[in-house]
Amino acid sequence: MADIRLEVPAENSVLEVLYDGSELHQQPPSMSEHLTQLARKIDFATDGEEIKEEKKEEEEEEEKQPFQQPHWPLEEVRNKIRQALTEVSVLHDLLAVVKPKPPQYMVLDPVQADPPEPKAYIQFLSLKKSLQAAGTILLNGAERLRTSQAEMGRPGRVVGQDFHIELLRLRQNWRLKKVGSTILGDLSYRSAGSMYRHSGIFEVSKADDGPGGPGILSIGSGGASPVAPQLGPRAIQSSLRVTVPTELTGSAYIFVCIKKDEEDICSAQLTSSDFVSGETHWQQKLEKAQNVLFCKELFSQLAREAVKLTPSIPHLVVGNQITATIFPGIHLLVGLCHSDGKNGQKGGSGVLVPGNSGTGGVVVGGNNHGSTTNMAPTSVMAGASMAGAPGVGLGGLGPSKYKHEHDLEHSLHQLLHRVYHHSFQHPLPHPVYAYMGMSKRRRAAGPEGMDKTQLVNMMKEQTLLEQIIRQVQHNFLRLRTMYVIDQLAAEFKDPLIVSHWNAFNSPTRSCVKINIATQGYDSVLRTKLVIHISERSLKCICRDGKIMTMSFEPQELRNLILCQISQHNMAALQCLARYTGWTVLSSEQNVGTGAIEPLGNASTVMLASPSGNKVIGVHSGPHQRVSVMVSSSPRPDFYPSTVVSGQRWENLGASWQEVRHDRMEGRNFLNKMELLMAALTA
Amino acid sequence: MKHEGRSRQNLKVIMAVSHNENIEAALKSQIVPDQEFLLQGSVMDNSLGVLIDRLRGLCDNSDVHPETFHDHEVVYILKDFNAPATPGPASQGVMLRVRRAVDRPDLPHQLRYVGYPELGNYPALLRNCLDVPVSSNVREFLQELGAKLDHEFMAKGYIMKKGRIKVTVFKMYKMGPGMTKENLEPMTMSHLVELSVLTTKTDMSVADDLRALADQLKPLVQLERIDYRRV
Numbered sequence: 001m002a003d004i005r006l007e008v009p010a011e012n013s014v015l016e017v018l019y020d021g022s023e024l025h026q027q028p029p030s031m032s033e034h035l036t037q038l039a040r041k042i043d044f045a046t047d048g049e050e051i052k053e054e055k056k057e058e059e060e061e062e063e064k065q066p067f068q069q070p071h072w073p074l075e076e077v078r079n080k081i082r083q084a085l086t087e088v089s090v091l092h093d094l095l096a097v098v099k100p101k102p103p104q105y106m107v108l109d110p111v112q113a114d115p116p117e118p119k120a121y122i123q124f125l126s127l128k129k130s131l132q133a134a135g136t137i138l139l140n141g142a143e144r145l146r147t148s149q150a151e152m153g154r155p156g157r158v159v160g161q162d163f164h165i166e167l168l169r170l171r172q173n174w175r176l177k178k179v180g181s182t183i184l185g186d187l188s189y190r191s192a193g194s195m196y197r198h199s200g201i202f203e204v205s206k207a208d209d210g211p212g213g214p215g216i217l218s219i220g221s222g223g224a225s226p227v228a229p230q231l232g233p234r235a236i237q238s239s240l241r242v243t244v245p246t247e248l249t250g251s252a253y254i255f256v257c258i259k260k261d262e263e264d265i266c267s268a269q270l271t272s273s274d275f276v277s278g279e280t281h282w283q284q285k286l287e288k289a290q291n292v293l294f295c296k297e298l299f300s301q302l303a304r305e306a307v308k309l310t311p312s313i314p315h316l317v318v319g320n321q322i323t324a325t326i327f328p329g330i331h332l333l334v335g336l337c338h339s340d341g342k343n344g345q346k347g348g349s350g351v352l353v354p355g356n357s358g359t360g361g362v363v364v365g366g367n368n369h370g371s372t373t374n375m376a377p378t379s380v381m382a383g384a385s386m387a388g389a390p391g392v393g394l395g396g397l398g399p400s401k402y403k404h405e406h407d408l409e410h411s412l413h414q415l416l417h418r419v420y421h422h423s424f425q426h427p428l429p430h431p432v433y434a435y436m437g438m439s440k441r442r443r444a445a446g447p448e449g450m451d452k453t454q455l456v457n458m459m460k461e462q463t464l465l466e467q468i469i470r471q472v473q474h475n476f477l478r479l480r481t482m483y484v485i486d487q488l489a490a491e492f493k494d495p496l497i498v499s500h501w502n503a504f505n506s507p508t509r510s511c512v513k514i515n516i517a518t519q520g521y522d523s524v525l526r527t528k529l530v531i532h533i534s535e536r537s538l539k540c541i542c543r544d545g546k547i548m549t550m551s552f553e554p555q556e557l558r559n560l561i562l563c564q565i566s567q568h569n570m571a572a573l574q575c576l577a578r579y580t581g582w583t584v585l586s587s588e589q590n591v592g593t594g595a596i597e598p599l600g601n602a603s604t605v606m607l608a609s610p611s612g613n614k615v616i617g618v619h620s621g622p623h624q625r626v627s628v629m630v631s632s633s634p635r636p637d638f639y640p641s642t643v644v645s646g647q648r649w650e651n652l653g654a655s656w657q658e659v660r661h662d663r664m665e666g667r668n669f670l671n672k673m674e675l676l677m678a679a680l681t682a
Numbered sequence: 683m684k685h686e687g688r689s690r691q692n693l694k695v696i697m698a699v700s701h702n703e704n705i706e707a708a709l710k711s712q713i714v715p716d717q718e719f720l721l722q723g724s725v726m727d728n729s730l731g732v733l734i735d736r737l738r739g740l741c742d743n744s745d746v747h748p749e750t751f752h753d754h755e756v757v758y759i760l761k762d763f764n765a766p767a768t769p770g771p772a773s774q775g776v777m778l779r780v781r782r783a784v785d786r787p788d789l790p791h792q793l794r795y796v797g798y799p800e801l802g803n804y805p806a807l808l809r810n811c812l813d814v815p816v817s818s819n820v821r822e823f824l825q826e827l828g829a830k831l832d833h834e835f836m837a838k839g840y841i842m843k844k845g846r847i848k849v850t851v852f853k854m855y856k857m858g859p860g861m862t863k864e865n866l867e868p869m870t871m872s873h874l875v876e877l878s879v880l881t882t883k884t885d886m887s888v889a890d891d892l893r894a895l896a897d898q899l900k901p902l903v904q905l906e907r908i909d910y911r912r913v
Contacts, residue, residue, distance in 0.1 A: 424742060428841050431753040431781040432850050433792040433813050435715075435880065436843060440789065447790040447817035 193420035718811035758829035
């Protein structure tokens with residue numbers, strides 16, 4: 001049994017506060033008074049269960065406290081308990097009467113509660129409301145059915161061009177998500193690693209043909225071209241409409257070209273006239289918009305780099321053009337051509353600085369990159385003024401002066417794609433505790449104790465612009481090398497110059513092998529040399545193992561090949577002499593006598609006939625014609641004098657006589673020499 | 683003395699990479715990624731293939747097969763072994779984990795310190811975590827410092843990533859004498875699945891991404907924040 005604590009509160013309640021501030025406290029109640037007070041609070045009629053318990057307690061308490069005040073303090077309690085007991089007994093009797101089954105004297109019936117007052121008005125209202133809702137749903141459904149029926153029955157609408165099927169196809173190729181009631185798609189390359197800030201969001205909606213007909217169906221409403229409004233009005237209409245942001249409409253491409261030196265660097269005006277009518281399939285529309293986005297990102301990246309880089313000759317960024325100097329007098333021009341499809345043909349965003357020195361704007365029409373539909377022909381438009389410098393292709397005829405370099409444009413695309421790729425393709429950490437997104441070398445930097453410069457070098461990355469400039473430099477140098485070699489090959493038929501370009505090359509490295517041989521005497525000697533072409537220099541490996549590094553100046557290569565030709569002639573002559581039985585008396589690569597060569601040195605060879613009575617001397621220099629001399633011994637004009645008296649001195653060679661070998665028979669130098677040797681031997 | 687000199691040299695090598703001031707400044711502005719969110723779960727060996735396929739679909743670079751790893755981990759305890767044992771974390775010392783990639787011996791070893799889980803209602807287990815790439819003689823260095831070998835094991839499995847989240851599915855193997863690379867004794871019949879991401883003190887948003895990825899794996903693996911103190 002739990003103890004009931006009957007303690008008085010610590011402080012007694014204040015009965016009265018006198019005027020002098022002293023408080024009159026109530027006297028603490030005696031134990032029995034307190035108990036009475038507590039007992040009075042209990043209402044025994046509330047719960048039957050409690051009554052019993054309380055009764056027990058009270059009885060005990062009654063037993064405990066008979067000696068204090070005998071009756072009256074618990075009088076009230078007792079009365080209440082008795083009353084309660086009576087009620088409980090009655091209830092018990094009643095239950096006993098009701099309980100037997102079947103009932104004999106009394107039956108309990110549930111009491112029906114008063115039904116609530118029916119409020120007819122509110123019921124009516126709710127009924128009306130729900131009926132209305134149901135009606136609207138039905139009407140909507142009917143409307144939808146009707147429109148779909150109408151669509152099915154319409155000519156021109158091919159069966160199967162259902163919106164949902166189209167949407168499914170769209171979903172297979174593009175990223176879509178539903179925001180509220182609109183369907184948004186994502187054109188951006190962000191999921192592929194792009195960091196470009198443009199959102200690249202397009203909206204997909206159902207094409208509802210209004211009174212405007214097919215014109216409205218095009219991308220946005222502005223995309224409808226007044227030029228070709230009736231382009232295939234009966235063509236397959238898609239029930240899907242994509243709306244791309246206006247800045248991504250139209251088509252774009254990156255224009256890349258190499259310019260020779262001019263007074264005005266920024267005179268080119270770039271336009272693109274390949275506007276394609278808006279009436280295209282959504283797939284093409286989206287592809288083009290994505291291409292526009294890509295080109296914009298590429299160009300903005302290049303422009304940012306061009307501004308940031310500080311080469312000796314700064315890059316120029318004007319409007320939508322970047323000009324970079326790759327070699328003295330040679331410039332690379334990168335432009336963004338974008339026709340935004342408004343008003344049919346518009347010069348895109350590419351109206352540039354006007355030609356300031358009178359060269360006039362040269363309008364470059366490009367082809368349509370990435371579009372699969374209309375390939376507009378390249379258009380060349382006249383510049384403004386005709387006082388242009390000579391050689392500048394003005395006027396609307398002939399091909400454009402600036403040739404669009406497709407391969408370089410492709411390289412640029414490739415470079416940006418590689419940036420995307422690298423942003424996603426981090427090597428995974430090994431061991432797995434290592435940080436993610438860190439290169440292997442960077443992870444090894446700590447344990448290997450790299451210093452600051454090494455770390456900085458490791459972080460250095462070539463920008464896109466630097467890379468493309470290197471590629472352009474190489475491209476240019478390769479073309480120039482090709483040109484020089486071809487020129488020389490056309491110039492010199494004796495000996496023949498044959499060049500083999502290696503098919504395996506990289507964007508900044510290529511290789512050419514040059515064979516110098518004399519026609520008909522290929523087996524006698526072939527002079528081979530290999531030229532490696534890098535970005536700003538050429539490396540030539542000669543037959544004798546000498547390695548020569550040349551700059552980008554074409555004259556250097558030309559000189560080298562001329563020297564090689566001269567040396568080839570001399571070496572071939574010596575080989576020929578071996579076959580014909582002549583003896584090489586002397587051979588000198590670099591003679592110090594004779595006329596001074598502008599570059600390189602002349603070489604000489606002396607050959608003696610098998611019997612030794614004839615000697616041929618050949619002198620050849622890179623820039624001089626070959627001269628051939630002959631002397632014979634015993635000299636025919638030897639007369640003994642007082643100084644030289646002995647007959648034996650006639651065996652000294654006679655004075656040299658030059659052979660006019662250009663008048664000789666024979667196809668080439670070696671052939672002539674062979675004939676000469678034959679003649680002298682006979 | 684000789685050993686001490688070598689140890690100091692090692693320490694210098696470890697610290698050489700960055701400047702002390704920079705580290706302090708970074709610590710002050712709380713941009714050092716030294717907090718790790720971790721979710722762990724396990725999958726039975728027979729459903730491993732299904733899990734890997736699911737993860738390949740969810741993670742980056744789904745075009746290539748997930749990369750495998752084979753790591754050897756040695757755990758050292760660094761504390762005052764002579765001190766009388768008192769209850770509380772202070773007497774447990776510092777646990778240092780050294781890991782090396784068995785299949786890629788050219789890569790540096792990793793030294794890891796893992797702190798106690800943070801209290802609080804985070805979507806994933808949050809703990810302090812420091813990783814340092816170290817040279818291969820780190821084990822001798824730790825022994826010189828007075829650290830004692832606690833235990834070691836092999837971990838073999840797959841590693842994938844999704845954004846900043848590192849996903850590892852691996853099995854632990856016992857180490858012992860006569861254990862070769864081919865002949866390993868597995869500890870369990872299941873694979874451990876861990877999703878972890880390193881972040882800074884200020885950036886807690888990434889934990890939701892972690893949670894989202896864990897929810898995607900729901901029927902296969904139940905990934906939870908496991909508090910080791912309760913285990």
